[in-house]
Amino acid sequence: MMWLIDELGVEGFRTEVEKRMPNGKLERGSSEDLVNKQWERRDYFGVNPQKQEGLSFVGLHVPVGRLQADDMDELARLADTYGSGELRLTVEQNIIIPNVETSKTEALLQEPFLKNRFSPEPSILxxxxxxxxxxxxxxxxxxxxxxxxxxxxxxxxxxxxxxxxxxxxxxxxxxxxxxxxxxxxxxxxxxxxxxxxxxxxxxxxxxxxxxxxxxxxxxxxxxxxxxxxxxxxxxxxxxxxxxxxxxxxxxxxx
Structure with a gap:
């Protein structure tokens, strides 16, 4: 499917679908384009403010997404100590510790685990x-x-x-x-x-x-x-x- 849409384009694909509809029409879900043209990819690394006042989430780089059991134990400890005990995974195989009180972020960044294993500031590549x-x-x-x-x-x-x-x-x-x-x-x-x-x-x-x-x-x-x-x-x-x-x-x- 991805190859087909890439070749025809969204509108071209839509036209082909319409040809096969009983009445030759395919109603649009919206009268306007809902895709945000200003969207920019984010990587979520480092300290980022949350919508909730006084809270931040901290994104950590997990090299190629490989976690060992000891790593999970240490991440759980950090989440319990600095956050709400919650960890989130990103589509790019990294870790987010949410709900960290902003006053505690500096102490979290000084943890040896973040300096030696899962950096909040990985290299550009x-x-x-x-x-x-x-x-x-x-x-x-x-x-x-x-x-x-x-x-x-x-x-x-x-x-x-x-x-x-x-x-x-x-x-x-x-x-x-x-x-x-x-x-x-x-x-x-x-x-x-x-x-x-x-x-x-x-x-x-x-x-x-x-x-x-x-x-x-x-x-x-x-x-x-x-x-x-x-x-x-x-x-x-x-x-x-x-x-x-x-x-x-x-x-x-x-």
Missing amino acids: MKGLVACTGSQFCGQAIIETKLRALKVTEEVERLVSVPRPIRMHWTGCPNTCGQVQVADIGFMGCLTRGEEGKPVEGADVYVGGRIGSDSHIGEIYKKGVRVTELVTLVAEILIKEFGAVPREREENED
């Missing part, structure tokens, strides 16, 4: 990083995703400086649980040929996906890229498509 379960725990996945996504992103951050957040999504197979088509840069696991001609882990790389009122499905940038070659390719894409600057050049200009 890490904050938009999403990965599906991958082959470690999913029988459908073709490649390992979570650890590789972290490693590739860390290495890319050492190579380039990015001017704005970039959504990078990884999925281990064509089922695309990681929603690679709506990411700025998406990686879909596949098998490709290694230097000796034997099958090795690779990825089809997508570029240009968007969400919101100007939504668009990303397009294939390069197919069958060996995972060992992804760091160089991602750095190239960030420079070419997203205005990134090589670290060496940035340091020389400083």
